[in-house]
Amino acid sequence: MKSENNLLEEIVSLSKRKGFVFQSSEIYGGLNGFFDYGPLGVELRKNIKDAWWEDMVRRRDDVIGLDSSIIMNPKIWKASGHIDGFTDPMVDCKESKMRYRADQLFAAEVLVDGESLGWVSLLESENMQSVAQEQAENKKRKESKQGELQDLILKPYDELTDNEQLLVPSPATGKVGSLTPPREFNMMFETHVGALRDGSSKCYLRPETAQGIFANFKNIVDTGRVKVPFGIAQIGKAFRNEITPRNFIFRSREFEQMEIEYFIPPGESEWQRHHQEWINVRKSWFSSIGLTKDCLGEEVHPQNKLAHYARACTDITYKFPFGEHELEGIAARGNFDLTQHQEHSGKSLEYFDENLKEKYLPHVIEPSLGVDRTFLAVLCSAFSVDEIDGEKRTVLRFHPRVAPIKAGIFPLVKNKPELVEVAKKLYERLQRKWNVVYDQSGAIGRRYRRIDESGVPFGITVDFESLEGDGSFTVRDRDSTEQVRMSEEELLLHMDERINP
RNA sequence: GCGGGCAUAGUUUAGUGGUAAAACCCCAGCCUUCCAAGCUGGUGUCCUCGGUUCGAUCCCGAGUGCCCGCACCA
Numbered sequence: 001m002k003s004e005n006n007l008l009e010e011i012v013s014l015s016k017r018k019g020f021v022f023q024s025s026e027i028y029g030g031l032n033g034f035f036d037y038g039p040l041g042v043e044l045r046k047n048i049k050d051a052w053w054e055d056m057v058r059r060r061d062d063v064i065g066l067d068s069s070i071i072m073n074p075k076i077w078k079a080s081g082h083i084d085g086f087t088d089p090m091v092d093c094k095e096s097k098m099r100y101r102a103d104q105l106f107a108a109e110v111l112v113d114g115e116s117l118g119w120v121s122l123l124e125s126e127n128m129q130s131v132a133q134e135q136a137e138n139k140k141r142k143e144s145k146q147g148e149l150q151d152l153i154l155k156p157y158d159e160l161t162d163n164e165q166l167l168v169p170s171p172a173t174g175k176v177g178s179l180t181p182p183r184e185f186n187m188m189f190e191t192h193v194g195a196l197r198d199g200s201s202k203c204y205l206r207p208e209t210a211q212g213i214f215a216n217f218k219n220i221v222d223t224g225r226v227k228v229p230f231g232i233a234q235i236g237k238a239f240r241n242e243i244t245p246r247n248f249i250f251r252s253r254e255f256e257q258m259e260i261e262y263f264i265p266p267g268e269s270e271w272q273r274h275h276q277e278w279i280n281v282r283k284s285w286f287s288s289i290g291l292t293k294d295c296l297g298e299e300v301h302p303q304n305k306l307a308h309y310a311r312a313c314t315d316i317t318y319k320f321p322f323g324e325h326e327l328e329g330i331a332a333r334g335n336f337d338l339t340q341h342q343e344h345s346g347k348s349l350e351y352f353d354e355n356l357k358e359k360y361l362p363h364v365i366e367p368s369l370g371v372d373r374t375f376l377a378v379l380c381s382a383f384s385v386d387e388i389d390g391e392k393r394t395v396l397r398f399h400p401r402v403a404p405i406k407a408g409i410f411p412l413v414k415n416k417p418e419l420v421e422v423a424k425k426l427y428e429r430l431q432r433k434w435n436v437v438y439d440q441s442g443a444i445g446r447r448y449r450r451i452d453e454s455g456v457p458f459g460i461t462v463d464f465e466s467l468e469g470d471g472s473f474t475v476r477d478r479d480s481t482e483q484v485r486m487s488e489e490e491l492l493l494h495m496d497e498r499i500n501p
Numbered sequence: 502g503c504g505g506g507c508a509u510a511g512u513u514u515a516g517u518g519g520u521a522a523a524a525c526c527c528c529a530g531c532c533u534u535c536c537a538a539g540c541u542g543g544u545g546u547c548c549u550c551g552g553u554u555c556g557a558u559c560c561c562g563a564g565u566g567c568c569c570g571c572a573c574c575a
Contacts, residue, residue: 008568013512013513016512023567026566028565029548030565030566031566082575090573207575242574392537412534413534415532441528443533446536446538447537448535465534
């Protein structure tokens, strides 16, 4: 475990040293849960987003794009359930320092012949009714009461009155009076639109991009020449006031999502088929951009843990240095969202299906992932330390498609103007196609190591043979460190094949 | 939110109640014909604010951030 944490620390410090990720507002002492992406980070992010957009939108006939605003009419969040449901009332036990979600903590009053013996409390579970019954009987026995125990009515803690809450014992200690009242955490950031800061101007920073898609469903259907099944894709920032941001950029308060809402006809077999298809598509996409296959996994949400409207949800997970966690959630959401927006907006969102000759609210499969989590997984997969001739080498083995810098171009030595001139010319040509760097400082080996740490897949050196002979260059492979001679045309083809597979 | 630990150069880390060090990295120059060679020079609000003190990077308090554990993650 310790060495695994060190691995994350090494990645964090490399990220800073090479300009991938900085802590936000660092010169002011930082701000918990926010990050800035430096010169290399912004390129890597862009490449990840571009790869997703290319593969999920441009190369598919059934998915189109959208870019909706971050701040939207707050009624959207009422309809989606985020204003009411995106809160977790929490209860703390002051004595045991345990914390519970108020809606998962249940309590019931123990009544014997109408007389109250106090309350019992327990955490939500499948057999909580019988556990509570047992507790109540113990209580009755302890107080040696005769008479009939009345049926227990279990209620979640947040639905009790203030006075009732005071009587509930802590499930940890069994003592009354150590639980705090439920405290609300709404994870949505609030802001105000317009000059006046009264209630009517209150708006939210979106906690997910998905609702912007649902809100535009009618626009897309009316203008996009689409037929179910089809998807709407969006990449954009989202904001959640997380209680505890942790693990570097894995859980932050400002993050970027890549989401698709894939609309399908109603019907049990339809969603089952599409859900499985998307799981397969998404999982193979992750390995196509260079995530270590052995680190990828799936986690199927158990039926009793699903949101009430969801049919199924499968996470694609990644084994990070700090544990296996969700990269992407692929949810079958039924037609919950469109139903809600139709109801709250008063506008019909029904779709007329020409094949089935019927009107319906389409159901939806939602593959939703975080750019930043993918970024971190790409970084973790790429990071490695190996040894060359007894020397340690840190190398980021990015897939060429996502590598922030595609090639380094070097004159073998810098005090020979002929070499410098040819190298600069080649640099300018490659620059028009890709993000490449020119470097002439230090010995050639140092320059190779320098680009290894930035994850540059190709090192191209202009030497004397390039001037005199056939004009070929030395092309050095980052992973194997092997060198091959290539002409300029061969080089362009070689790079293009690997960068755009 | 709770408990514990930590905060010194870009990075990793020494160190001290009396003007702060090393290694590596980075930048410039010289040199260099293929995997971190060498030489010269350069780069510092000791996290912030307050207190104690003649004097605080060091001691004390508060804050902020990071790490670990618990809890949480519609």
